[in-house]
């Protein structure tokens with residue numbers, strides 16, 4: 001494993017130059033027992049060594065097309081992130097002879113808990129709406145990750161005030177599925193809405209973003 005913090009810094013810089021709005025890194029092993037893994041009973045990461053480089057793309061509410069989901073193709077926003085990730089993988093392999101790979105989006109396909117990864121990389125903090133809240137972008141950022149055979153220094157995690165602390169809960173009031181009725185995000189209720197969207201047979205699906213778009217962060 002290569003211990004070279006400068007390569008990690010260059011990779012993060014390059015990700016931003018290629019179009020990522022945010023990027024951060026964390027030791028892969030940090031995710032093994034991340035909060036989502038503990039809550040859902042999955043192993044949080046396939047990799048016990050190396051570094052996850054987390055890439056984030058702002059999804060401007062004025063560009064809803066970034067989020068339109070198509071069967072077998074995902075969303076245009078995710079394809080942009082995957083393209084940036086593939087560029088990074090190529091650069092790490094060709095320029096530094098470092099083994100790297102793009103991480104699949106879905107956890108079932110070998111993915112990682114991307115929101116946990118973003119928080120543990122110091123990019124943002126989890127909001128009451130179960131989305132990562134970021135300075136400047138609020139919860140309107142999608143993530144993807146690359147694994148690299150690099151040693152990762154512990155990330156800088158700036159202390160941030162809890163943005164939800166004094167908020168009346170616009171996200172909760174906006175949910176059409178009452179997915180926060182128990183006081184916590186209920187994945188099954190939320191997924192029921194997503195699955196109904198998918199079952200509608202539309203070629204491009206405009207998934208619910210009510211809890212995200214209602215947030216004033």
Ligand code: SF4
Nearest residue numbers: 127164167170171215
């Ligand atoms: S709407 Fe309020 S409670 Fe919900 S995530 Fe945003 S800041 Fe937090």
Ligand code: SF4
Nearest residue numbers: 175179190208210211
């Ligand atoms: S995405 Fe829609 S259904 Fe799911 S929790 Fe948010 S508002 Fe509720």
